[in-house]
Amino acid sequence: MRRLSLGSRLALLFAACTATVSLVAGVVFNRASEAHFIELDQQLLESKLINVRQTLLSGSDAAHITEELSQQGDVSLRISGPEGQRWFGRSLQMPANLPQSPGLATINDNGTDYRLLNAPLQPEQPDSAQLTLLLDITHHQHFLQRMQHLIWLTVGLSALATALLGAWAARSGLRPLRRMSAVARGISAQSLNARLPEAQMPAELTELAHSFNAMLGRLDDSFQRLSAFSADIAHELRTPLSNLLTHTQVTLTRPRPLEDYREALHSNLEELQWMAQLVNDMLYLAKADHGLLMPKREPLKLAEEADALLEFFAPLAEDAQVSLSRDGQGLFEGDRAMLRRALSNLLDNALRFTPPAGDVRVQIAEQAKSLRVTVENSGEGISSELLPRLFDRFYRADPARQEGSSEHAGLGLAITQSIIRAHGGQIHCESAQGWTRFVIELPQND
Structure with missing residues (x-):
């Protein structure tokens, strides 16, 4: 598989970070909203509980209780005896099998969500009748569902927008690296004098550009030395080879005494010995360049x-x-x-x-x-x-x-x-x- 470019990685990283932050913020906001609605519902039910207790303990009849609850149309009331038998119920859609445990609870019946509050009519009497207040919170749940949809939409759009902006920012930020790559592609034996403009580089790439330019300088210097070395080798060997050829050709132009041939060979031997020493010295330096000189201790x-x-x-x-x-x-x-x-x-x-x-x-x-x-x-x-x-x-x-x-x-x-x-x-x-x-x-x- 093809590896992702650095710009693509940065863009995906930006998108992932933004999506994570947006999701966490959305979840926190959703939980806070849900807790806020639970607190409001509890305050409402507790206030109605107080009113119902006062009405019942004052001796009012069922008609008065019904009138009292009609002012809050989404609140239902059920009064049960100590044994759980139903004494009174004001609700057209009161769910069956309601929880009997005291306190606040949330239930769902046929797709409808309710907030339920169980409390005794007279808390100081153990055989007191039980009051059950039921609040329809469907509108709250609809709000929370819309909020969740909005959170997911925001997360997706934020991630997409951040990915696009991150790709653009990464491409712009990596422009000096592309310039460095272009300079590296254009380097050859004839263009080792190319250099990166260090003054135009970001602070994070200044040291890299300086090192890159220093490397090019060393390469340029080494290449110049190598070229000069090759020229010097040819220069040093040209004269003795020319002397050997000339001397040998002159010696062979006509028959000569044996002593003349001996003298010519002796002269050629001196030149050959010097050339052999030169070659040995160059081989010695070549070994040194490759770290092959191992001195005894x-x-x-x-x-x-x-x-x-x-x-x-x-x-x-x-x-x-x-x-x-x-x-x-x-x-x-x-x-x-x-x-x-x-x-x-x-x-x-x-x-x-x-x-x-x-x-x-x-x-x-x-x-x-x-x-x-x-x-x-x-x-x-x-x-x-x-x-x-x-x-x-x-x-x-x-x-x-x-x-x-x-x-x-x-x-x-x-x-x-x-x-x-x-x-x-x-x-x-x-x-x-x-x-x-x-x-x-x-x-x-x-």
Whole structure:
């Protein structure tokens, strides 16, 4: 079965609520009217009872009693003896088998409703005659029946009117959702810049519209990054492939000595090794994007790991006349190979951009709930506009980058960020006052 729309559900809900309220109000009014008529009838019968008692106790005859009752044409009287024998009756249609219990009662005889009041003529005497007053209340019942019909008619019309008005109100109120649906239907790779007008949204939908726009912004940014990533892959692979083709074609143009072929193969091998490394790095990042990087957990002394890396880079730093140092220490449970790769990328990056006589420092500090590792280098800073893009794939802040460089493809910082995130940490870059520092925040193990 087809599901009801939200507007139809709201309309039916409004109609049900209105019908329920109208029905309850009608029933309450009907019960109140019925109780009011019972009270009026009781007052009337009790007043007639007093008059009949006074008339009978004063010694008046039956003719006087009949005249007294004739002033109230719908009231009948029966006088019975102590044993129930009938002494007097003033009624052309007095029902048979009337109740004998004292007090007020309601009876029905042949479709006619009566209000009956039984009372002794002389309450202080146990063998007193019994008086029975009977009041025809058919006109009251007709009024109550008309009232009930009116209640049901009002309930039905109210429910119908509320359903129609509720449908209109729901349709009008849900217009922003239809607008949101229209925007969602129109979204494609070429129209990710569409946004919902948050200022025109109701208060209840403002947060939803804001979240929807934020989602579109993230999708747009991810798509732009993916497009740039695809273009960068083609850009990075184009030059080495072109070099391989050109070099191979030139080598094959004529017969050459064996040494020339060996040199050509060696040159091609370098290009192929760089391409293989590039593909491996891209596969590594793809695994990181899908949460497939599962670091091992082993206790590590970060000071010892940093010292080992500094010792590895010492010859390169000595050639570049750059000073290396490490300060602080800390314990962390993580994957040694992955963390060494991350720190190695940062140190390699720092050495490349540190001028002669500059410094590269590694600082380790244990904090309350985290471990802070900083790799900083002196030299020309990075503008604040470029800092958010440093961890983008294939991005190189150096404007003098060489196309198809087989040395640096611009994936090191992206891989470093993936490794840190796989360990539950965060990394960011700061650059000010002649120092550029990469700050790693790792969660401290309990």
